[in-house]
Amino acid sequence: MKEPNDVILKTATKAAVVIILAFSIHLFLSGHHNPGGGFIGGLAFVAAVVLLYLVHGIEKVQKNIPVDFKKVAGIGVLISVFTGVGGMISGNPFLNQAFWMVDLPLFGKTEMATAVLFDVGVALAVIGASLTIIISISDDR
Numbered sequence: 001m002k003e004p005n006d007v008i009l010k011t012a013t014k015a016a017v018v019i020i021l022a023f024s025i026h027l028f029l030s031g032h033h034n035p036g037g038g039f040i041g042g043l044a045f046v047a048a049v050v051l052l053y054l055v056h057g058i059e060k061v062q063k064n065i066p067v068d069f070k071k072v073a074g075i076g077v078l079i080s081v082f083t084g085v086g087g088m089i090s091g092n093p094f095l096n097q098a099f100w101m102v103d104l105p106l107f108g109k110t111e112m113a114t115a116v117l118f119d120v121g122v123a124l125a126v127i128g129a130s131l132t133i134i135i136s137i138s139d140d141r
Helices: 007-030 038-056 058-064 069-089 114-138
Strands: 099-104 108-113
Touching: 007 038, 038 058, 038 114, 058 114, 069 114, 108 114
Parallel strands: none
Antiparallel strands: 099 108
């Protein structure tokens, strides 16, 4: 059987994936002060990977991105839980946020917050769980 000539689809997908990933990072980083955060940033990342799966096939993408997404989900949950426990260790309620100001070169005074660590955990949990479900559904033979 002859391979389909889908050069336009693959080229457009490369551009779309870059745009979606950049938007995913924007959503993740803006989540501390604006709408967004780990959950929606993680879902946007999943949308980019699913687009790659649809165009290139799951086997080819998994060969190029050899990640066990079950472990990614587990690590994300652990990061989120440990961030919450950190507040308890310091004598505050679970998931109490701590923040401080740091003087970074090039950026100047920048706020560092534990909420960002929580968002990292949420994003990893969403990415891992969503892609595990999608891969499991696609493997149903």
